[in-house]
Amino acid sequence: MTQDEMFEVKVADLWALRQAAERATQNIEDLEGRLRAEHEARGEAVKRYGARRVELVEQEMRKRGLTYCTRCFCMIYSAEADFVLTEGRETYDGAYHTYGFRNFFRFYRVCPACREKLLDAHGRRGGYDTFAKDQAYFHAFHVEKRLDGFWVRKFGAWGHLGWHDDKCVLAELPGKLVEQLAAEWGLPPRISFESEYFGGPMNKLVIHEHSAAAAH
Ligand SMILES: [Zn+2]
Structure with missing residues (x-):
């Protein structure tokens, strides 16, 4: 091989390596895209799993009255079950050991x-607060669920609250109760993500098997 031929071979070698690097880059980009898509698909599945599991518990509750x-x-x-509306004035703790009154x-x-x-x-x-010049008090009123919404009886008079009144929001079924019932009724376990370390990526899937195990 002449020196010129040798040079040509080495140049061809460089081209081949450059192509290999470009191919690898393309493959990495493809894989990264697929990885992102899989993360999204998994996140969506876990979210739907959780929501449907709670729905199922709620449905089963209704079925059992x-x-x-x-x-x-x-x-x-x-x-x-009955409905009660409470209102009044109460104290609350503010920043720096302060407090105040609020409705x-x-x-x-x-x-x-x-x-x-x-x-x-x-x-x-409550006792009269001479410093804040205010006083706490508590009222509880009976509420009836009727066809057109909630009605509250205050001091002998009925008032309409409406179905979608902001004030008529009830606390959601707490997770602890969901888990207790899910275990009792043999539902599949809870699934969640757990970060490997504080503030780290949420990439570890945790199947909380004890929930289902507790039913057996
Ligand atoms: Zn209670």
């Missing part, structure tokens, strides 16, 4: 015990 108290979160029969408004679907506790506390007042 069960509901939950949104105050103490115990299970009750829908027939014993509150809470709507509950209650168990018989909570209903009694709330209605018994109706009319309770």
